Amino acid sequence: MADEIILLDFWPSMFGMRVRVALAEKGLKYEYRQEDLRNKSPLLLEMNPVHKKIPVLIHNGKPICESLIIVQYIDEVWKDKSPLLPSDPYQRAQARFWADYVDKKLYELGGKIWSTKGEEQETGKKEFIECLKLLEGELGEKPYFGGEKIGFVDVALVTFSCWFYAYETFGNFSIEAECPKLIAWTKRCMEKESVSSSLEDPHKVHGFIMGMRKRFGIE
Amino acid sequence: MADEIILLDFWPSMFGMKVRIALAEKGLKYEYRDEDLFNKGPLLLEMNPIHKKIPVLIHNGKPICESQIIVQYIDEVWKDKSPLLPSDPYHRAQARFWADYIDKKLHLLGKRLWRTKGEEQEANKKEYIECLKLLEGELGDKPYFGGENFGFVDVNLMPYFSWLYVFEIAANFSIEAECPKLITWAKRCMEKESVSTSLPDRQKLYDFFLQLKKWHGIE
Numbered sequence: 323m324a325d326e327i328i329l330l331d332f333w334p335s336m337f338g339m340r341v342r343v344a345l346a347e348k349g350l351k352y353e354y355r356q357e358d359l360r361n362k363s364p365l366l367l368e369m370n371p372v373h374k375k376i377p378v379l380i381h382n383g384k385p386i387c388e389s390l391i392i393v394q395y396i397d398e399v400w401k402d403k404s405p406l407l408p409s410d411p412y413q414r415a416q417a418r419f420w421a422d423y424v425d426k427k428l429y430e431l432g433g434k435i436w437s438t439k440g441e442e443q444e445t446g447k448k449e450f451i452e453c454l455k456l457l458e459g460e461l462g463e464k465p466y467f468g469g470e471k472i473g474f475v476d477v478a479l480v481t482f483s484c485w486f487y488a489y490e491t492f493g494n495f496s497i498e499a500e501c502p503k504l505i506a507w508t509k510r511c512m513e514k515e516s517v518s519s520s521l522e523d524p525h526k527v528h529g530f531i532m533g534m535r536k537r538f539g540i541e
Numbered sequence: 542m543a544d545e546i547i548l549l550d551f552w553p554s555m556f557g558m559k560v561r562i563a564l565a566e567k568g569l570k571y572e573y574r575d576e577d578l579f580n581k582g583p584l585l586l587e588m589n590p591i592h593k594k595i596p597v598l599i600h601n602g603k604p605i606c607e608s609q610i611i612v613q614y615i616d617e618v619w620k621d622k623s624p625l626l627p628s629d630p631y632h633r634a635q636a637r638f639w640a641d642y643i644d645k646k647l648h649l650l651g652k653r654l655w656r657t658k659g660e661e662q663e664a665n666k667k668e669y670i671e672c673l674k675l676l677e678g679e680l681g682d683k684p685y686f687g688g689e690n691f692g693f694v695d696v697n698l699m700p701y702f703s704w705l706y707v708f709e710i711a712a713n714f715s716i717e718a719e720c721p722k723l724i725t726w727a728k729r730c731m732e733k734e735s736v737s738t739s740l741p742d743r744q745k746l747y748d749f750f751l752q753l754k755k756w757h758g759i760e
Contacts, residue, residue, distance in 0.1 A: 372642060372675065386634045388641055398630040411617040412603060418610045423591065456591065 327352035328380040330366050332359055334530045336429070337389040338377040339481035339520050344393045346516035347472070348400040390421055393477055406474045420460060420467065421478035427453045428482055435493040436531050437540055447493045451500045458504045465510060472511060480517055483508040487524035488531045546571035547599040549585050551578055553749050555648070556608035557596040558700035558739055563612045565735035566691065567619040609640055612696055625693045639679060639686065640697040646672050647701050655711040655750070656759060666712050670719045677723045684729060695730060702727040703740040707750045 329345070329352055331338035345352055357366055357376050369378045369385035379386045379395070386395045397406040407414050431453060434446025457479065461467055467475035486497050486508075498505040511517045548564065548571055550557035564571055576585055576595050588597045588604035598605045598614070605614050616625040626633050650672060653665040676698065680686055686694035705716055705727075717724045730736045 381631075384631060386631070387638055391634050391637045391641065394637070395630055395634040398633065411614055412600075412605070414617065415605045415610050415614040418613070419605075419607055422607055422610065 325350075326380075326382050328355060329353070330355050330357055330363075330369065330376050330378040330380070332357050332376050333522060334527050335376060336481040336485060339484070339522070340389045340477050341377045341379060341392050341396070342520035343477050343481065343516055344396045344406065346520055347404040347406065347477075348396060349403060350396075350400065390425065390478060393474065397474070404471070406468070406472075406477060408468070408473065417468070417474040420457070420475045423453075424457070424475070424478045424482070428479075432482065432485060432489055435489045436535065437538065439540070443493060447495055450489070450493075451495075451497070454497065454501045454504055458501050461503060461507055466507070472514065472517075476511060480508060480511045481521060483511075484521040484524045484527050485531075488528040491528060492531070492535075544569070545599075545601050547574060548572070549574050549576055549582075549588065549595050549597040549599070551576050551595050552741055553746055554595060555700035555704060558703065558741075559608045559696050560596045560598060560611050560615070561739035562696050562699060562735055563615045563625065565739055566623045566625065566696070567615060568622060569615075569619065609644065609697070612693065616693070623690070625687070625691075625696060627687070627692065636687070636693040639676070639694045642672075643676070643694070643697050643701065647698075651701065651704060651708055654708050655754070656757065662712055666714055669708075670714075670716070673716060673720045673723055677720045680722060680726055685726070691730065691733060691735075699727065699730050699736055700740065702730075703743070703746060706743045707747050710747065711750070 327345070327350060329338070329341055331341070331354060333356060342354075355363075355365075357363060359376070362374060365380075366376065366378060367374055369380055370376075370387045373387060375387070377387075377389055377392060379392045381395075381399070386392050393406065407417055428450070431446050431450040434442060435450060438446060460475075464470075466472045467479070472480075490497055512521070546564070546569060548557070548560055550560070550573060552575055561573075574582075574584075576582060578595070581593060584599075585595065585597060586593055588599055589595075589606045592606060594606070596606075596608055596611060598611045600614075600618070605611050612625065626636055647669075650665060650669045654662065654669055657665055679694075683689075685691045686698065709715060731740075
């Protein structure tokens with residue numbers, strides 16, 4: 323029996339994009355359903371009653387929630403193709419650590435860049451760059467965080483890259499000037515179809531955030 | 542060559558307790574080192590330069606950080622004894638989801654419980670109980686969250702119960718009245734030596750809490 327896979331998502335979400343990349347890496351066919359976050363569907367509320375958030379993967383009728391948990395699930399079920407997590411437990415722990423670091427830091431700091439002004443924004447920018455530099459250090463000379471191939475940390479982080487243009491514009495700074503190796507890494511990832519077909523156009527994301535700023539009265 | 546395991550911890554930490562329980566479940570011998578969080582040791586700063594936090598597990602000289610990541614690492618390396626995560630990927634995803642829910646919600650709400658007063662505290666109490674009820678629903682009629690055997694979610698939740706005694710006094714409420722099944726579950730877990738030897742004495746924890754309140758300038 324063929325697998326039935328549905329992804330409940332919201333197009334600008336870097337968390338949803340992670341799942342798209344993972345599904346593409348595994349060559350999986352699935353039904354993509356866009357949610358209106360101001361008018362959440364009964365299916366979303368039924369499948370994620372606890373957090374009521376996207377992304378939600380529905381595999382043969384059963385929901386899996388939280389993007390990094392979904393990516394690990396996909397990696398474990400479809401384990402024979404393009405493994406994302408390393409096989410060694412220590413390397414696996416390190417991959418989970420860095421993906422967790424991305425989760426703990428980047429979204430919130432990025433949020434400060436586009437939604438605040440003055441000193442708060444400057445602090446957000448500074449800390450955001452510090453985090454990217456730390457990640458750049460972790461990448462080192464490797465082509466990908468996963469080594470020779472893209473892995474869990476690459477999937478966790480690369481989806482933020484289509485938000486970089488928006489951060490740079492609203493924060494008035496250049497990420498490439500600060501973290502050239504990281505930008506080179508994003509370009510390398512974008513050469514892979516699984517990534518380029520999953521990430522959104524940075525200008526479209528910028529437009530979306532402009533809309534959000536208007537709604538929240540941020541000038 | 543025998544494994545060398547060191548745990549950098551701080552005795553009242555719920556996060557440290559999770560690791561202690563996991564190590565005990567696997568019957569592992571290790572060296573416990575209590576950190577002075579106001580005067581962090583050079584080993585902690587070297588082993589966890591990013592977050593500078595406990596717990597840190599040092600296995601044959603290599604550090605693993607973040608309590609959930611450490612517990613999964615322990616479960617994967619010593620996989621032949623007392624498995625904590627289920628073998629089925631879907632159940633594994635569910636276990637990770639609930640452990641993540643516990644970390645995201647209970648920890649924050651617990652803090653809010655004792656740092657607020659009056660109407661705000663009442664609202665926090667209500668929310669805290671709702672979270673526990675949700676977890677009670679997830680437990681259902683199973684002896685443990687892991688089913689017949691003590692598992693990953695049980696490891697993650699028990700440490701909060703050692704602090705529950707403190708919260709009940711601080712915020713003047715009783716969980717037993719609201720969530721009797723969870724209290725039965727907690728008592729069942731405490732019958733396990735791996736749990737009872739890993740959690741601190743209630744009175745000692747309460748005395749620490751009084752000190753913590755003083756440091757935060759709370760009456």
